[in-house]
Amino acid sequence: xxxxTQSPSSVSASIGDxxxxxxxxxxxxxxxxxxxxxxxxxxxxLLIYAAAILYTGVPSRFSxxxxxxxxxxxxxxxxxxxxxxxxxxxxxxxxxxxxxxxKVDI
Amino acid sequence: xxxxxxxxxGLVQPGGSLRLSCAASGFxxxxxxxxxxxxxPGKGLEWVSSINxxxxxxxxxxxxxxxxxxxxxxSRNSLYLQMHSLKPDDTALYFCVKDGESGPRYYxxxxxxxxxxxxxxx
Numbered sequence: 001x002x003x004x005t006q007s008p009s010s011v012s013a014s015i016g017d018x019x020x021x022x023x024x025x026x027x028x029x030x031x032x033x034x035x036x037x038x039x040x041x042x043x044x045x046l047l048i049y050a051a052a053i054l055y056t057g058v059p060s061r062f063s064x065x066x067x068x069x070x071x072x073x074x075x076x077x078x079x080x081x082x083x084x085x086x087x088x089x090x091x092x093x094x095x096x097x098x099x100x101x102x103k104v105d106i
Numbered sequence: 107x108x109x110x111x112x113x114x115x116g117l118v119q120p121g122g123s124l125r126l127s128c129a130a131s132g133f134x135x136x137x138x139x140x141x142x143x144x145x146x147p148g149k150g151l152e153w154v155s156s157i158n159x160x161x162x163x164x165x166x167x168x169x170x171x172x173x174x175x176x177x178x179x180x181s182r183n184s185l186y187l188q189m190h191s192l193k194p195d196d197t198a199l200y201f202c203v204k205d206g207e208s209g210p211r212y213y214x215x216x217x218x219x220x221x222x223x224x225x226x227x228x
Contacts, residue, residue, distance in 0.1 A: 001168075034214040036151070043218035044143075044151065049206060055216065087151050091212045094165035096141075096153040 002026050006099035013104060017078045021102045023071045023088035032092035037063055037072045038090050039084045048073065078104070108132035108204045108217045115222030122192050126222060128185040128202030136160075139212055142187050144198035146155040154200070154227035155187065156212055169195070192226045199223050
């Protein structure tokens with residue numbers, strides 16, 4: 001099974017900051033890596049798929065990169081609506097797995 | 107507008123059974139694999155199960171294998187999760203999720219329901 005880790009587990013940031021979250025897979029997953037944003041009481045929202053493709057309607061301040069075992073999600077110029085928990089997920093092979101999450105707060 | 111609406115959650119005793127349903131609309135249901143994802147109170151997202159577009163192949167998390175069964179009825183645009191031998195650890199908000207591409211594997215999860223809550227407690 002493929003294990004996913006994320007760092008940091010939480011980050012305190014301010015409006016306008018640049019935030020980078022790292023996700024690592026326990027073995028190579030090529031580019032089968034997705035990023036989601038989750039706010040309390042709401043459904044998770046897809047941000048990035050296939051490691052670097054911005055999903056429809058997602059602001060361009062979000063970007064993804066990496067391949068193999070190391071990936072990043074970057075938010076440039078953090079906005080008030082970006083405070084949330086972010087999860088990476090691998091879909092290279094079942095069992096599919098999410099990272100433990102990174103909480104971005106003020 | 108693509109939409110997923112879950113139902114069937116509630117309070118159940120340990121060892122009990124429950125069947126979740128998910129009604130899909132706004133897209134060609136039988137073109138896409140479907141998934142169940144859950145979130146226990148205070149915890150992160152956990153993948154539970156996935157099924158291919160035909161309903162001929164499914165995958166399960168080790169934590170539910172042998173107890174949960176995913177199925178779909180493409181004629182009714184519906185996804186199901188039959189749960190048996192429920193444990194307190196199964197207490198969570200369960201999301202029905204659509205895969206983002208039609209194809210032979212799983213790709214990404216682009217449409218999520220709002221979830222249905224299951225509480226396993228005596």
